[in-house]
Amino acid sequence: MGGSRKKHKTKVVDPLPPPKTPKKCHRIQEIPESERSVSPPPGYSNQSCFSCYFVFFIFTFLVGLMVGINVFQCPPHHDACSKAEQVVARHCAMKLERTRHMVENTIPDFSMTPIGRDIAEKCMDMEDCLSAVRCSDLRFPHRLPERCKIFKFFHIDFAACRDKIIETDNLPTCVKKFMVAGPVPCDVLKEHLECYKQSIGTICDNESSVFHYFVKTHIEDYGDMIGCELNKTE
16 A cells, blocks of 8 residues: 555644623612611601701891891982082071071960961971971981971961860960960960860860870970970979
8 A cells, every 4th residue: 555645634623712701780779678767768857947947047037137128227328419409408407407597596475476377387388398308417406306396286277276265255374374465474374374275175076186196295395495394284
């Protein structure tokens, strides 16, 4: 057998690739049904809500308090006066000074003389003038408003009652002493004021309440104007 011997080729086999590492999977462990809670998910408690509302209320209160303090403590802001307003303000200042001089040197009387009526009208005119000037710091001098009220009382509020007194015959002596043309003397004021008040109630009926209000609120100012010190009960 002289035949040639065939050579067998050896197959080269590639090595096996390394095994793939499985991806990690995060599993959420379920809570056993027997251990599950039937309550709702946690949320804000009522106490937390109350605390929020309380803090908000305190904050709002403090802000309001600060604003209120600033409003009352800060002086009012006055815009700059225009030229026309400056003229009016100077005119009002002159009226104010003239009225102050007349009021301080004139004593009102119960009979209301022409000069008393003139002062009452000047007081009202001065008040209208001051109310029209918003850009100025014009103010009433000390005690001028109270004294103007006395003149205006005799000129306006007491006018109807005074007319009835004038038309009445056989007036009581105390009323006659008060209805003189001029200031009432201090001794007359002290001695006859109660009698005068009672007589006014009889003569003037409905109008007497206005006079009694004046006596209660302004009689001490009137006594001060005539240099007469009155007791608080009078």
